[in-house]
Amino acid sequence: MSSTETQTQTYTHIELRSAQGPTFRQVSTAPPRPATEDEIPVIDLGPINGNLEARKGLAAKIRAAAENTGFFYIKNHGISEELIQDALSQAKRFFDQPASQKEKLSSQKYDHTVGYSGVGWAQANRTESKGRGNPEMTGSDTSYYALHDSIWENVSHLQGFRDVTIAFWQRRLELARKLVQIFALALDLPETYFDDITTHPGADGLYIHYPGTPDADKVTDFDVGIGSHTDIQCFTLLWQDMSGGLQVLSASGEWLNAHPIPGTIVVNIADFLSRLSNNRFKSTVHRVYNRQKTSRYSMPFFFGFNPDSTCAVVPTCVDDEHPPLYDPISCGKWHRTRLAMSRDPKVVMR
Ligand SMILES: O=C(O)CCC(=O)C(=O)O
Numbered sequence: 001m002s003s004t005e006t007q008t009q010t011y012t013h014i015e016l017r018s019a020q021g022p023t024f025r026q027v028s029t030a031p032p033r034p035a036t037e038d039e040i041p042v043i044d045l046g047p048i049n050g051n052l053e054a055r056k057g058l059a060a061k062i063r064a065a066a067e068n069t070g071f072f073y074i075k076n077h078g079i080s081e082e083l084i085q086d087a088l089s090q091a092k093r094f095f096d097q098p099a100s101q102k103e104k105l106s107s108q109k110y111d112h113t114v115g116y117s118g119v120g121w122a123q124a125n126r127t128e129s130k131g132r133g134n135p136e137m138t139g140s141d142t143s144y145y146a147l148h149d150s151i152w153e154n155v156s157h158l159q160g161f162r163d164v165t166i167a168f169w170q171r172r173l174e175l176a177r178k179l180v181q182i183f184a185l186a187l188d189l190p191e192t193y194f195d196d197i198t199t200h201p202g203a204d205g206l207y208i209h210y211p212g213t214p215d216a217d218k219v220t221d222f223d224v225g226i227g228s229h230t231d232i233q234c235f236t237l238l239w240q241d242m243s244g245g246l247q248v249l250s251a252s253g254e255w256l257n258a259h260p261i262p263g264t265i266v267v268n269i270a271d272f273l274s275r276l277s278n279n280r281f282k283s284t285v286h287r288v289y290n291r292q293k294t295s296r297y298s299m300p301f302f303f304g305f306n307p308d309s310t311c312a313v314v315p316t317c318v319d320d321e322h323p324p325l326y327d328p329i330s331c332g333k334w335h336r337t338r339l340a341m342s343r344d345p346k347v348v349m350r
């Protein structure tokens, strides 16, 4: 960038949630621009089923992405397009129902961790508005659903909803467990390093619907769907439809468009994995706008380690010059406390 451009670049600050309470990041005021291939690479996951050399090659690509923006696309991920489209159809059927029907699964009945949350509920960022485009969402840990028969009873009239939701969740769990091994290699650890703590992991599947904005030409900066945030657990597998609107903060503080690429799933590093890597891996700030007249749908899957296993910064990320920045904590406590902090600013991480 030339010095003239540097002078015209202006910055503002955004406030983010963290374990230490609010933190601030410098962010360019320039409109989002397309990401370069280096900033958000498309990584072919085919080698995940190859030999160790192939898996190490894949790990090197994932390491580069994790240390740079912390966001990448995966192709050849092995989840069938048919299953993805089935899940999407089920999500649409669910959201098309009358509000009174959806409210039967209200997350307020389930301690906010499971079930349905209507438009106006999602506020990922305290300082960004719940304006036009704010989404409704339903889901959470599908294994946990087993404990909540009332959830399945209230969707039993949607034929196939339960089976498709579980199948899609299981395929993503299998994929996440394979990816965790690649992340271990990427951190110069034995491939099986995390296996013991992914036997009953946090695994939350969500369907999200961002309603269209009829007056899309009148939206302001404040009409944000999901405000700027980082995800909480290890990493997220995100399927997005072709609407666009997902934006990612680059290492240099510029907003990048993570435009939809057919056949891919977005992977983003989240806070807990960044923590265990002693900040070597980036937990990426991202946000979503839906600035079109029609709906946008997405299906994220949030993956964490076994909720009850205490995890320390991994040994390969610590040496004399890089002492551990964080105390050991379990992913479950970390997740629960972060969610509680987002509902009540007085809650602190202990
Ligand atoms: O809808 C999307 O594309 C992303 C949603 C998201 O960032 C989240 O739910 O954490």
Ligand SMILES: [Fe+2]
Residues within 6 Å of the ligand: 229, 230, 231, 286
């Ligand atoms: Fe997110």
